[in-house]
Amino acid sequence: MTIRNTLVAAAIIAVSALLAPFYGPGIRARAASASTDDIAPEMHTVAEAYALIEKNYADPVNSEKAFYQGAIPGMLHTLDPHSSFVDPAEYREMQRRQHAQYYGVGMQITMDGPKVVVMEPFINSPAWKADLRRGDVIVAIDGKDTKGMDSGAVADLLRGPRGTLVRVSVHRDGETVPYTANVTRGEIQTSAVEGFWLKPGIVFLDVDTFEAQNVSQDVEDLMGKMGEATVNGLVLDLRDNLGGLVNEAVALAGRFLRNGQTVVSHRGRAEAEQVFRAKANPLAQKYPIVVLVNRSSASASEIVSGALQDHDRAWILGETTFGKGLVQAQFPLSEGAALLLTIAHYYTPSGRLIQRDYSHESFYDYYTRRDQKPDTQDIKLTDSGRKVYGGGGITPDEKYPAEHYNMFQRRTGGWVIFRFANNYFGTKKPELPANWQPDDAVLGKFREYIQSKNIPFTDAEFAANRDWLSGQIRYEFYYRAFGKATADRAKWMDDPEVLKAIQSLPKAQALLAGAEKMVVQRQ
Numbered sequence: 113m114t115i116r117n118t119l120v121a122a123a124i125i126a127v128s129a130l131l132a133p134f135y136g137p138g139i140r141a142r143a144a145s146a147s148t149d150d151i152a153p154e155m156h157t158v159a160e161a162y163a164l165i166e167k168n169y170a171d172p173v174n175s176e177k178a179f180y181q182g183a184i185p186g187m188l189h190t191l192d193p194h195s196s197f198v199d200p201a202e203y204r205e206m207q208r209r210q211h212a213q214y215y216g217v218g219m220q221i222t223m224d225g226p227k228v229v230v231m232e233p234f235i236n237s238p239a240w241k242a243d244l245r246r247g248d249v250i251v252a253i254d255g256k257d258t259k260g261m262d263s264g265a266v267a268d269l270l271r272g273p274r275g276t277l278v279r280v281s282v283h284r285d286g287e288t289v290p291y292t293a294n295v296t297r298g299e300i301q302t303s304a305v306e307g308f309w310l311k312p313g314i315v316f317l318d319v320d321t322f323e324a325q326n327v328s329q330d331v332e333d334l335m336g337k338m339g340e341a342t343v344n345g346l347v348l349d350l351r352d353n354l355g356g357l358v359n360e361a362v363a364l365a366g367r368f369l370r371n372g373q374t375v376v377s378h379r380g381r382a383e384a385e386q387v388f389r390a391k392a393n394p395l396a397q398k399y400p401i402v403v404l405v406n407r408s409s410a411s412a413s414e415i416v417s418g419a420l421q422d423h424d425r426a427w428i429l430g431e432t433t434f435g436k437g438l439v440q441a442q443f444p445l446s447e448g449a450a451l452l453l454t455i456a457h458y459y460t461p462s463g464r465l466i467q468r469d470y471s472h473e474s475f476y477d478y479y480t481r482r483d484q485k486p487d488t489q490d491i492k493l494t495d496s497g498r499k500v501y502g503g504g505g506i507t508p509d510e511k512y513p514a515e516h517y518n519m520f521q522r523r524t525g526g527w528v529i530f531r532f533a534n535n536y537f538g539t540k541k542p543e544l545p546a547n548w549q550p551d552d553a554v555l556g557k558f559r560e561y562i563q564s565k566n567i568p569f570t571d572a573e574f575a576a577n578r579d580w581l582s583g584q585i586r587y588e589f590y591y592r593a594f595g596k597a598t599a600d601r602a603k604w605m606d607d608p609e610v611l612k613a614i615q616s617l618p619k620a621q622a623l624l625a626g627a628e629k630m631v632v633q634r635q
Contacts, residue, residue, distance in 0.1 A: 200448030216271040242293035247534040248282035286538030305330040313344035322356030322412035328363035340395040347613040355411025365419040366390030380456025400620035401426035402613040410434035418460035424627040427620035428508040435505035437466025462492035464502025520573040542592035
């Protein structure tokens with residue numbers, strides 16, 4: 113299993129807020145104030161119970177823990193899988209991700225067991241220029257030992273005012289003493305969008321998340337630089353995109369639709385139906401689109417794929433999506449915390465409900481179940497009259513099963529290859545020639561490495577998985593030598609599903625031609 117997929121799986125289970133298409137800052141909901149007389153009698157009971165606990169419990173009671181980790185999340189847990197409470201630190205981090213801008217050193221970090229490791233120093237960031245590298249283990253910040261800290265605590269130490277200095281000490285394989293870099297913090301801007309030419313006229317566009325406010329603008333900028341007038345087909349990759357801001361999803365889908373077409377609507381108890389409509393980009397109307405989705409494409413990703421499918425604007429390829437169609441509004445609370453409270457349900461342009469049923473299973477099963485099925489009673493029609501179904505995510509027009517890892521790949525992939533790269537490069541700066549491929553010598557070193565780690569395998573398994581290993585090692589080595597964008601491009605160029613998407617562009621073209629013909633007939 114790749115590191116990326118491991119992180120995605122953990123995020124689906126642990127961070128349900130990331131799956132939520134929620135209101136952006138411009139239309140963030142405000143918490144209603146209530147007088148003491150308006151409070152339900154049950155709340156007086158809660159207050160009475162807490163007073164008794166605080167007075168009589170055997171040990172001192174942490175009120176913040178009792179409410180932030182207990183009472184409030186517990187109350188929301190009775191409602192639905194996606195209403196959630198975010199404490200002040202989490203809310204600040206969520207807002208930072210939405211702005212896609214902060215002051216710091218410019219690198220992504222994560223946990224490898226108890227260690228905080230560098231996953232990606234952003235190209236040309238202060239971290240990149242200070243020679244901090246993927247795989248570095250962060251051991252101290254400004255002389256403060258990071259042992260026992262999680263990645264969030266380390267990230268807080270790395271951020272700070274622009275122009276200030278921070279000393280980052282890291283350990284690398286082969287070093288006897290840590291390497292310490294003096295890094296001057298700068299303005300860091302991030303993007304969830306990558307794109308390149310798959311072949312002449314055919315663009316590949318990957319959108320990793322809709323969390324940030326700059327997603328749709330980044331797409332506009334990228335397509336403008338590539339020359340959208342020359343595009344003859346687009347592969348839009350929304351696999352593993354957990355969602356984010358509905359405004360960004362509407363803007364992305366809307367650029368490919370006709371002006372004024374419905375992208376999505378939502379209805380709830382507290383407000384009238386709201387319809388979000390397309391603002392078209394004239395250059396984005398003529399070429400066919402294939403959208404890649406999988407079981408981890410959720411919420412905002414489903415808004416995009418559902419709208420393009422309902423209007424026959426794109427051919428959807430992959431797996432049935434997650435089925436997340438609940439709307440969360442941000443309600444700021446005192447002390448800097450917030451509620452992400454479900455206020456409505458999302459519906460695609462044809463009127464189908466995206467959300468799948470969660471009433472007959474645990475929330476754990478809801479997040480981990482992988483047999484999403486549409487509601488065959490919720491039948492709607494696309495603009496051209498094709499049948500589509502609601503109540504269970506977005507069913508693709510063409511199924512393409514996800515890759516399944518065999519036992520050898522599970523034992524040797526992901527973090528094992530990551531750590532092998534640490535061992536292989538050691539203190540040397542990763543450098544590779546253009547178009548490098550793993551040879552027999554590199555694969556032999558990997559074989560020796562997994563033997564030294566007592567990872568079981570047979571000669572037959574190693575031989576049968578040779579091509580897979582080469583691809584995984586190439587990705588990890590490219591990531592270190594050239595950066596994430598180059599590694600991703602090499603991976604996607606060889607991705608069987610991407611190659612299938614190119615073959616499916618004529619089907620998308622047929623949909624587009626049919627939709628344009630119907631528009632003419634209605635005039």
